[in-house]
Amino acid sequence: MNAGLGLVEGPLHFLPAAAAAQAIAARELSPLELMKAHLDRIDKLDLKLNVFIRLDAEAALAAARVAETEAAAGRLRGPLHGVPVGIKDIIDVAGLATTCHSRILVDNVARSDAVCVSRLRQAGAIVIGKLSTHEFAIGGPSFDLPWPPARNPWNPGHHPGGSSSGSGSGVAAGLFPMALGTDTGGSVRNPASCCGIVGLKPTYGLVSRRGVFPLSFTLDHVGPMTRTVGDNALMLEAIAGHDPYDPGSAAAAAGRYGAAMDRGVRGLRLGFVRHFHETDLPAEPEVTAALEHVARTLQMMGADVRDVRLPSLGEFAAVNRIILQSEAWSVHARWLRERPGDYGRLARRRLLAGAFVSAGDYVAASRRRGQMIAAVNAALAEVDVLLCASSMDPACRIDRPADIDRTYTRQARTPFNVTGHPALAMMSGLSSTDLPLSVQFVGRYFDEAMLFRVARAWEKASGMDRKHPPIG
Template sequence: MTEPHWLTAGEIAQAFAARTLSPVELTNALLARIEAIDPKLNAFIRIDPEGAMAAAMAAEAEMAAGRVRGPLHGVPVGVKDIIDVSGLPTTAHSKVLVDNIAKSDAVVTQKLRQAGAVILGKLSTHEFAIGGPSFDLPFPPARNPWNPDHHPGGSSSGSGAGVAAGLFPLALGTDTGGSVRNPASACGIVGLKATYGLVSRRGVFPLSFTLDHVGPLTRTVADNALLLEAIAGYDPEDPGSAATPARHFGRLLDAGVRDLRIGFIRHFHERDVPAHPEVAAALEDVARVLQAEGAQVHSVTLPTLNEFAGINRVILCSEAWSIHAPWLRERPGDYGQLARQRLLPGAFMTAGDYVGAQRRRKEVIAAVEDLFQSYDVLMCASSMDPASRIEDAVETGRTYSRQARTPFNVTGHPALAMMSGLASTGLPTSVQFVGRYFDEATVLRVAAAYERATGWHKKKPPIG
């Protein structure tokens, strides 16, 4: 059998059913791997071995009694540390909340427990999901398992690093300007920002109310569909939640892409923010692979990345300021430098700026919707560069905003990032697929076809 730490959630479920592995055995194996590997990566802020083992034993007892809750029953998962897990700290990687103990589970945490998943602990993030990677916080920043001298993307940094390193098969992250898809891109895994409103944010520390999403990070597309199935659903107490019947996200995984129409937004990486040559070459190879699989791929045009980024910046900064203003006024020194720098511009945004951004937002949404009259899925770059060295603040600052993820926080369309190859440095490159509202099934369909055709998901980082 494959080493337990590299098993996918689907393979774990099969091993449990065949009784070649048990939840307790798997949890013990992952806790041992975390102890050995995580000191190099800092994926965890807080490991909960007692809680994890109790959940694993409960899952095993249910199995023995013939009760299996579904494909995630007994499967370990990590949770980003802005998502509440009852009894554990929700620190947001910040001194401001370092003593904050969650009194109850977030809705997505409740859903994980209902599915029988085993929660291993809380994972590193950029401070308040915006300020990082930083070295002036209570906890060290997570590192990239492909090369720990490089950053793993963020803000769901521990989620990406831990999944890629085989510390757990599944993780939850959040995405306001790309923070699920950035670590997926940097760490060579699969990260999905579902349609805005598909997954509840209740119990998740907010950054921007109209841009925030919770999303799954996994090593395979099939696992991503499984985890999304577990956490999706209407929540009447989340004002942004959508009442939709959209489910069965993995139903098209084996359908292939023959005759699907794919719009390739080349100008994002060719003109708007010129990509690293190896990233650009990998994107062209993605297009060739999909065409060879039977898809029709054509170049399409949207507003520029700068327009999308400007809208995102005004909305995010304005909404984040409304959350952080009291603390920034009363205890600014408790924030790390990067988070403080990124939050303070919100103090200078006017109501006119915010309203103008929201009006322009409707126009760019209409532009994307217009493309979906002719195309089933869009594809484009995710990150324009492989991950920079984590201690090179200048290069990280230069490259971090060089990405094409924020357009789809602005519009709310589902967007998935996954590995498209390895650069000459040995670090992953990435591609992004975007779909119609609540059509995650087709996005996952295209991603699964590309995954099968290339096998990039079988590559493992040299972390041990």
């Protein structure tokens, strides 16, 4: 080890992925030391949080030892060398079961890595285990499944968001610095909002979905979940890129998404979609106040903030619902007929709804989707980034199904699954009960770099990357 270059500050379990990788490259930090710190943290907290379906500790320690030997010899696999990553359990990891948090797939051992996992390994990351989700990324949080639902590290009595619930909870709690999630109606950005981390739904097709269990072919995305904007950009650089064997993959080269991240927002045009949280689904007052604070802060930093109108949240939600339910039914119809009792109650109820959607409804929704894409494109021709709400409420109690049903649809995330535009959710502040509040930034297709630029400006001004849950 070197004498020290000052790259490691604070507890290792809250060290950003980029800083950890730099410290490992400088031989200031051992990959084995980093992995043990996270495993100690997991041992301390996971009984409270239920983040893991399968912790693969022995394999992770073995990989960390190899990474340590390689680093000592100056052989770094990539920009994430030796950094732990958690994988949502609808994404294949070779040799581990992809259960989708369901009895249906308890013994479904993956033969190979999903493309996104393979690319993370190529960048040097070490898989630490498979993470809790809502059943098949649609039914949750549920208490009638083989594994309990993940909980919110800011208050374990509260919902962590979903469906990438273990990913959001684990990153926020310091069990690992980064995780993979998936997003069909907001499932990366919901836990990012509830748990106070950074969650990106990239442009549709930017990240391969091969090796990821589908929910809706038209709406599914894979995205990075991290504690900092910089880590999110670094992780996206590792997983993005064309996959000729994924029919939804875009023929676009991966970029250096964080290269302009610290340029600030002076001169940028931000479109504030106020009607989402003011009239479509009126937000809690603390959410509204936090959104106004974000807008004012960015304006004071030199951005031109102007109001923008899009189709209503009700219209977006209806189109999302029809497409999602129809396509999810096509995936699950056989199991729902043959093994309905093996689903949890929530997933069964939500998936069965697709059996009653007509072909005419699906075609009408698809046509309206095209018009919505045009509307968002037109707005983004006039501004550089959209600013809007993510969740309209802080996280509710996890043991109150009525509150979960009431708040789950009170969000502004589904519009950008419908249109496929990149969208990033992050913390905008804390509520009076010390639960995260959130903001969402939306960009043009394949312009994730601009999203990171705006998000980093807010992060730098607010210090949101330095706020951690009080647990542990």
